[in-house]
Amino acid sequence: MRHIVASSILLSSMFFPVVANASPSSDDVTAPTPNLRISTGVIAPSLTDRIAIDIPEGMSKSFLSVDNPVGLSLTVDTNGQPQNIKVVKSSNPYWDARVVDAVRKAHFRPGTVDNTPTPIDMNLTVLVAH
Numbered sequence: 001m002r003h004i005v006a007s008s009i010l011l012s013s014m015f016f017p018v019v020a021n022a023s024p025s026s027d028d029v030t031a032p033t034p035n036l037r038i039s040t041g042v043i044a045p046s047l048t049d050r051i052a053i054d055i056p057e058g059m060s061k062s063f064l065s066v067d068n069p070v071g072l073s074l075t076v077d078t079n080g081q082p083q084n085i086k087v088v089k090s091s092n093p094y095w096d097a098r099v100v101d102a103v104r105k106a107h108f109r110p111g112t113v114d115n116t117p118t119p120i121d122m123n124l125t126v127l128v129a130h
Helices: 002-022 093-105
Strands: 068-076 082-089 120-128
Touching: 068 093, 082 093, 093 120
Parallel strands: none
Antiparallel strands: 068 082, 068 120
16 A cells, blocks of 8 residues: 555645646736737727807907816717717816807717717817917
């Protein structure tokens, strides 16, 4: 019986190196990577018309400074309507409110992925100028 136990211990130690070499580590550079599909059919949303902001009567044009950008963050839905409009770069509260109102009324061509309209988050800079 001693011979059987000794041979079992010897044989089991021979298999350990094989098992260790059979499973690659997770940081192995040669490990195969899964195939990922990268879409080339992505089209960003775009404005269909210019955004116009009317200056109220009686307001001096000097109140409107030249090249006054307002930065917005928004989502364009599948129908081309802007949603969740937030000011991320303020000009001044008066013009920020006017720009947000004008963008809310604007219409966009919706963004698409593989020719399917998709809601897309975007940043928009509106330059307030006269």
